Structure formats: C-alpha cells, structure tokens
Amino acid sequence: MHPLLSEDAGKNMLLLGNEAIVRGALEAGCAVAAAYPGTPSSEIGNNLFFISQEKDSPIYFEFSTNEKVAMEVAAAAAAAGVRSLTCMKHVGMNVASDVLMTLAYVGVKGGMVIITADDPSMHSSQNEQDNRCYARFANLPMLEPTSPAEARDMTVAAFELSEALELPVMVRTTTRTSHVRGPVELKTLPEEVKRKGAFEKDPRRWVPVPAVARIRHKVLLEQIEKAKALSEASSFNILSGNGPLGIVASGVSACYVEDALMELGCADKVSFLRLGFPYPFPRKKIGAFLKDVEKVLVVEELEPFLEEEINLIARDLGIDVQVMGKATGHFSRMYEFDPFMVKRAIADAAGLELERPKRPDLSGIPTLPLRPPVLCKGCPHRETYNAVRDALKELDLEEKAVYPTDIGCYTLGLLPPIQMADYLLCMGSSVGTSAGFSISTDHKIISFIGDSTFFHSGISSLANAFHNRHEFCLVILDNSTTAMTGHQPNPGIEIRPPGYDKPRIPIEDVVRGLGITDIHKVNPYKKKDARSVFKDVLSRGGLSVVIAEAPCILYYRKFGGKK
Amino acid sequence: METKKILFTGVGGQGTLLASRLLGQAAMEAGIPVRVSEVHGMAQRGGVVESTVMLGGLKSPIISQAEADILVSFEPLEALRALGRCSAGSTIITNTVPIVPFTVDLGQAEYPDMDYWLDFMKNNFARVCALDADALAKEAGTTRAVNVVLLGTLISLGEIPVSRQMMEETIRQNVKPKFIDANLKALGLGFERAGC
Numbered sequence: 001m002h003p004l005l006s007e008d009a010g011k012n013m014l015l016l017g018n019e020a021i022v023r024g025a026l027e028a029g030c031a032v033a034a035a036y037p038g039t040p041s042s043e044i045g046n047n048l049f050f051i052s053q054e055k056d057s058p059i060y061f062e063f064s065t066n067e068k069v070a071m072e073v074a075a076a077a078a079a080a081g082v083r084s085l086t087c088m089k090h091v092g093m094n095v096a097s098d099v100l101m102t103l104a105y106v107g108v109k110g111g112m113v114i115i116t117a118d119d120p121s122m123h124s125s126q127n128e129q130d131n132r133c134y135a136r137f138a139n140l141p142m143l144e145p146t147s148p149a150e151a152r153d154m155t156v157a158a159f160e161l162s163e164a165l166e167l168p169v170m171v172r173t174t175t176r177t178s179h180v181r182g183p184v185e186l187k188t189l190p191e192e193v194k195r196k197g198a199f200e201k202d203p204r205r206w207v208p209v210p211a212v213a214r215i216r217h218k219v220l221l222e223q224i225e226k227a228k229a230l231s232e233a234s235s236f237n238i239l240s241g242n243g244p245l246g247i248v249a250s251g252v253s254a255c256y257v258e259d260a261l262m263e264l265g266c267a268d269k270v271s272f273l274r275l276g277f278p279y280p281f282p283r284k285k286i287g288a289f290l291k292d293v294e295k296v297l298v299v300e301e302l303e304p305f306l307e308e309e310i311n312l313i314a315r316d317l318g319i320d321v322q323v324m325g326k327a328t329g330h331f332s333r334m335y336e337f338d339p340f341m342v343k344r345a346i347a348d349a350a351g352l353e354l355e356r357p358k359r360p361d362l363s364g365i366p367t368l369p370l371r372p373p374v375l376c377k378g379c380p381h382r383e384t385y386n387a388v389r390d391a392l393k394e395l396d397l398e399e400k401a402v403y404p405t406d407i408g409c410y411t412l413g414l415l416p417p418i419q420m421a422d423y424l425l426c427m428g429s430s431v432g433t434s435a436g437f438s439i440s441t442d443h444k445i446i447s448f449i450g451d452s453t454f455f456h457s458g459i460s461s462l463a464n465a466f467h468n469r470h471e472f473c474l475v476i477l478d479n480s481t482t483a484m485t486g487h488q489p490n491p492g493i494e495i496r497p498p499g500y501d502k503p504r505i506p507i508e509d510v511v512r513g514l515g516i517t518d519i520h521k522v523n524p525y526k527k528k529d530a531r532s533v534f535k536d537v538l539s540r541g542g543l544s545v546v547i548a549e550a551p552c553i554l555y556y557r558k559f560g561g562k563k
Numbered sequence: 564m565e566t567k568k569i570l571f572t573g574v575g576g577q578g579t580l581l582a583s584r585l586l587g588q589a590a591m592e593a594g595i596p597v598r599v600s601e602v603h604g605m606a607q608r609g610g611v612v613e614s615t616v617m618l619g620g621l622k623s624p625i626i627s628q629a630e631a632d633i634l635v636s637f638e639p640l641e642a643l644r645a646l647g648r649c650s651a652g653s654t655i656i657t658n659t660v661p662i663v664p665f666t667v668d669l670g671q672a673e674y675p676d677m678d679y680w681l682d683f684m685k686n687n688f689a690r691v692c693a694l695d696a697d698a699l700a701k702e703a704g705t706t707r708a709v710n711v712v713l714l715g716t717l718i719s720l721g722e723i724p725v726s727r728q729m730m731e732e733t734i735r736q737n738v739k740p741k742f743i744d745a746n747l748k749a750l751g752l753g754f755e756r757a758g759c
Contacts, residue, residue, distance in 0.1 A: 014584070014591050014599070039603060123602070146622070147598070180624040181584065181599035183591045255622035262620075340627030357650030359629045360687035365680075368644050369664045369672035371574065373610045416669070 024155025038089030236276030428457025573637025715753025
C-alpha cells in the first residue's frame with residue numbers, strides 16, 4: 001500500500017511538503033485530481049499517480065496534457081460537487097490562467113484546491129514570477145504554508161473554505177516549502193469519499209456569456225468580501241510577541257523570522273504577524289497591528305505583495321508607521337532569502353548587535369571546477385544533437401543555423417560542447433518562435449521539442465506552422481517519457497509504468513494528421529542513418545518534422561521491457 | 564534544546580538525500596524537532612546536491628554562510644566548495660575520494676590539490692574528520708553505502724542527539740530488506756573506523 005494511504009491516525013510521518021499536500025487532499029476526501037508535472041510541484045502529481053494506481057484507490061488522478069486541461073478537469077469535477085485538486089509549478093499557472101480567471105466567476109460546488117509551487121531563485125525554472133499576484137488578479141482566496149504539517153492542515157482547510165465560498169482556493173508554496181521534510185501527525189482518512197457527483201444545469205451560472213458573466217463578476221466580488229471576514233478570523237494568521245518593532249511575513253520567510261527572533265533572543269520584544277491566510281488581506285487585523293507598533297519590517301520573497309498593501313492600509317487608516325521592506329532597500333525583489341539575510345535586517349531594525357561566527361580566511365581557495373547539470377552519459381538527445389550538427393556541417397550550413405529550443409532535459413543542449421539551444425520562452429515555444437524566425441530572417445531554423453512538451457503545447461503551433469507555410473525543421477525528441485520532472489507518462493509513450501493501460505497516440509500520426517508530409521523517423525543511435533536523414537531534410541526548404549525516437553536511458557532501466 | 568544545523572553536500576547519485584532523510588527520520592523517532600530540506604529537479608542531473616538537517620526546533624530549511632554547525636561532505640572538492648558555510652567552530656566530515664567533474668576534463672578548471680586543502684581544513688576548523696568512505700562502504704558490502712558510512716561517522720562524534728542504536732533502528736525500518744545488513748555494517752564501520 002502507498003505510505004500516504006496509511007490508516008495509522010496519530011502516527012508521525014516525515015513528509016515532504018508536497019507529500020503533506022497529498023495527504024491533506026486524501027484526508028479531505030478529494031476524489032479527482034489532475035496535473036501536468038513541473039518542479040517544484042512534481043512530487044504531488046507523482047504520489048497522486050501511484051496512489052490512483054492502487055487497488056480500490058480513493059482518488060482518480062491523471063497526468064493531463066497541460067495545466068490548462070488539468071485545471072478544466074478539476075473544475076468540472078468541482079462543478080459537479082466532487083472535491084478536486086490541481087497542482088502546477090508557477091509558470092504552469094500561466095498556461096492555466098485562461099481557465100482560472102473565468103473559473104473564479106462561475107465558481108464551484110465541491111471544494112476545489114489549486115496548488116501553485118513557486119520557484120524563487122529559479123532552481124529549476126525560466127522565471128521567478130510571484131503567483132500570489134494571481135490570487136489578487138483572479139480574486140481567489142490563498143493560503144501559504146510554512147511547514148509540511150501546515151501544508152497538510154491548509155490543504156484540508158482549503159477544501160472547506162472552497163465549499164463555504166463556492167470558489168476555488170489557492171495554496172501557494174515555494175521550493176523551500178515544497179521540498180522540505182518535517183513531521184506530520186496523520187489524521188484519519190474519510191471512511192467514504194464522494195467519487196461521483198451530479199451536475200445541476202444552471203446556464204445563468206455555468207455559461208458565462210456576457211449577460212451571465214456580468215452577474216457572476218458581481219457574485220465573485222461579494223464572495224471575496226465574505227472571504228475577507230474569514231481571513232480576519234483565521235487561525236492561520238498568528239500574532240506573537242509585543243513590542244515597538246513589528247514584523248509581517250508569510251511562507252518560508254516566516255521561518256527565517258522565527259529563527260532570527262530566537263537567535264537574537266528578542267521574540268517577546270517584537271510584534272510578529274505571520275500571515276498563513278494572506279489573501280484576501282485581513283485588513284482590520286493588519287490595521288490593528290500597525291496601530292500598536294512604531295515601525296514594521298515586511299519579510300517576503302519576490303514581489304512587495306504584502307508591503308504595498310500594508311502601506312495602503314496605513315495610509316487609509318491614517319497610521320503613522322514606518323514601513324520597511326523592498327521599497328526601503330531592506331530586501332530585494334529578486335531571488336530567495338536565507339536565514340542570515342533576514343536576521344541581519346531584523347537586528348538592524350531592532351537596533352541589536354549581530355555577531356557573525358568567525359570564519360577562517362578562505363581567500364586562498366582557487367576557482368573551483370563547476371559541476372553544471374549535463375545530459376546523462378548515453379542520453380539519446382546527445383546523439384540527435386550530434387547528428388544534426390554533422391549534417392549541417394556537411395551541408396556547410398552550420399554558420400547559418402539558429403536553434404529555437406524548448407523545456408526539458410534537452411534544454412541542457414545549451415551548454416558546451418553541444419551549444420545548440422538559442423532561444424527559449426516557455427513550454428512549446430520552440431515551434432511558434434521557429435515560425436517567427438523563419439519569416440523574419442534568412443537563417444536555417446532547426447528547433448527541438450520533447451515528446452511530452454509536444455503534447456503539452458506543440459501541436460497547435462505546428463498546425464499554425466503548416467497552415468501559414470512557415471519553413472523550418474522541427475526535431476521531436478521522443479524519449480517516451482517526461483524525463484526532466486521524474487518520468488511521468490504522456491499520451492505518446494511506448495514504454496509504460498506497470499499497470500498503465502491508457503491508449504497511445506503516436507506522434508507520427510498526429511503530425512501526419514496536421515497535413516505535414518515531409519516527416520521522418522530516426523534512431524539517433526544509428527548515427528550514419530540519422531545523419532543522412534537530417535542531411536536530406538535540411539538540404540530542402542519547407543516545413544519538415546524529424547522524430548528522433550529512443551527511450552530515456554534512466555526510464556528504460558526502470559520500466560523497459562515491461563510494456 | 565540545543566539547535567544543530569547540519570549541511571550535507573555531494574554529487575548527484577551519491578545518496579546525500581537518503582542520508583539526510585534517514586537522519587531526519589531517526590531524529591523524529593527520538594522526539595527531536597527536525598526539518599530536512601532537499602534539492603530536486605534540474606540540480607540533480609550530475610550536479611552538486613545539497614541537503615540540510617535542522618535539529619532542535621529550527622524552522623529555516625536552509626543554512627546561510629558561516630552558520631553550519633556540521634558539514635558532511637561526500638566528496639572532498641564539495642567540502643572545499645562548502646567551506647564558506649562553516650565557521651571556525653564548525654565540525655567537518657568529508658569523504659576523501661574525488662569525483663572529478665567533467666569541466667576538469669574540458670580544461671575549464673583544475674581539480675584542487677586536496678592533500679593541501681585537507682590540511683588547511685584541519686588547521687583552521689574546530690574538528691575535521693577525513694576518511695575514505697568508499698573503501699569502508701565496499702568493505703561493508705556495497706559501494707552505495709557511502710552515505711551510511713558518513714552517517715556512522717557523524718553519530719560517532721557525539722555532537723547530535725541521535726545515537727547509533729536509534730540510527731540502526733531507522734535503517735532496519737526504512738532500507739530495503741536485502742540492503743539492511745550491508746547498511747548496518749557500513750554504519751558500524753563509519754562509526755568505529757573514522758579515525759577522528
């Protein structure tokens with residue numbers, strides 16, 4: 001049995017933040033979940049996937065083709081009164097945002113929880129956007145845990161909030177709350193889970209044509225007003241200590257504040273407001289807090305989300321309080337924080353001496369060799385890149401080549417010695433940007449996309465490329481899995497996790513179905529053959545697709561031969 | 564309760580995450596407040612893998628410059644890279660077996676003279692324990708147990724409130740049955756033969 005299905009209520013488990021979210025969903029009786037993987041959210045989907053494969057599993061889960069689809073699957077389940085969840089990395093929310101903005105209008109019946117896992121410092125991402133802004137943008141309540149135990153508690157609470165307000169509720173984590181382990185005391189799992197609901201038709205609610213949308217926008221604003229009362233009263237917004245210096249923080253920043261106050265020995269002399277339910281802003285609670293302090297330090301990574309609101313509240317209530325944060329240079333809008341950074345700012349604000357432990361002189365250490373991430377030894381992507389380069393060399397086209405790339409392991413083709421990744425925006429961008437380069441330059445455009453990314457958002461751009469007569473060669477690196485995020489299945493896979501019996505969609509059929517005829521398959525390990533196919537294709541103009549087929553070697557070791 | 568900030572560092576595939584997880588598990592079973600942080604995703608592909616174990620009620624998942632109480636490095640170059648996280652009062656445990664990065668082969672940088680830098684560590688930090696953890700793991704029956712050898716050494720120093728017995732129990736409960744004996748032996752060798 002999957003460990004997160006443990007019936008041992010009261011037992012402590014050392015869970016990852018992401019695992020704690022899964023346990024919370026199970027304890028809350030969530031019956032439908034859907035996701036597209038993305039670090040730092042991936043372990044939520046991975047665990048839900050394996051749980052859903054169990055006999056008599058209490059939950060349906062699917063890896064959807066992208067975050068938009070996943071959110072739609074979960075939204076409909078919740079509209080039918082079934083508790084549902086979707087999770088994604090921060091940039092995945094951009095893909096799903098078309099759903100999100102209107103889902104907020106129509107709302108839900110069963111509780112629906114949206115997990116967004118942000119990545120300050122971009123450990124595994126192309127940007128560090130702050131998805132708390134989505135809560136405000138869409139007018140949806142948001143919770144922000146600081147620990148795995150809280151991640152579980154807040155997931156459960158989010159389902160309840162969602163049903164009380166008939167709105168989806170966001171739970172926002174960051175890398176340092178998703179990937180931290182801590183003890184979680186298990187609570188009981190529900191004896192019965194509502195797996196099936198019934199959709200009650202009500203076009204005046206569920207079909208937001210303009211006349212309906214106008215009504216629903218009003219309803220949304222009324223609901224978020226009710227949510228305000230709930231955040232004002234929430235036990236997730238915690239006040240501790242008492243003194244002229246105030247601190248407001250949420251998420252992992254609150255952890256740094258707590259440790260700093262302990263290490264500086266000033267926990268009881270500082271007023272600390274920890275906001276676990278930061279949106280909608282508990283304005284009254286924050287206002288009362290501001291009245292009791294002389295100055296306030298706002299500790300939050302990325303955007304000045306709380307800071308700007310605190311400034312507004314102080315102005316609206318005519319409170320004379322000094323607000324310190326990003327605007328005052330105490331903190332940066334870039335990158336994640338670390339404990340010392342926060343401790344130093346607090347010591348500064350509190351007028352305390354800060355002693356740093358003595359460190360030996362390390363100035364003599366030479367420049368150390370780096371260990372940048374690389375494609376694995378024997379990875380088929382290497383061979384594909386080499387075959388393309390060799391073909392271009394033989395055609396004397398290497399100098400002219402531009403390589404739009406995409407998101408996956410193969411983005412590492414950026415690094416020497418390969419260096420065949422020239423332009424990247426987001427999932428699927430290789431195809432659309434190839435179209436743009438092909439019409440605006442005389443370069444030879446060869447772009448790369450993985451199998452999972454192709455299903456995620458490559459297909460509609462390839463239809464566009466064919467229809468609008470764009471000229472480039474798209475190389476689809478089909479390694480039969482979503483490798484970068486930990487080997488999740490996708491519709492094209494030939495090698496399958498045990499028990500995975502969903503129908504396969506061969507990529508070749510999809511491409512052919514779009515009307516493209518210049519289409520080839522190569523085995524990148526057969527170097528000579530691969531090179532000659534590329535040479536042939538690249539010597540022509542027009543739109544061509546080459547599918548380089550060879551399984552990810554790590555994935556093959558796991559599941560190869562178990563078709 | 565006294566707090567301890569323990570930094571694990573190594574190269575992807577060496578089992579640093581499992582080591583921090585086992586230590587976290589043992590601490591939890593012993594009723595010690597604990598948080599463990601891990602690196603997942605892109606950083607794991609052959610890169611440096613760092614994890615932390617924070618004992619005694621600390622809430623922060625990561626460790627700032629000069630603030631590690633104990634550094635456990637699975638590879639000597641990585642110990643050197645992580646020295647900035649230590650203070651003069653820190654304890655350093657390091658494996659002495661190098662894993663040469665491919666950037667050295669490409670001529671981008673030289674692998675440092677580790678004999679010199681191990682001496683430097685011994686002369687400048689409170690307590691330094693350098694051992695051939697690969698050899699001890701091999702002796703225990705599996706080269707994959709380097710992580711558990713180093714856990715044995717960490718526990719032998721008596722600086723953290725986790726005993727050898729607790730860790731043995733954790734290994735019995737969390738390691739696949741066929742690897743339990745080798746891991747228990749690896750723990751014992753790391754504990755007894757660290758030479759520090």
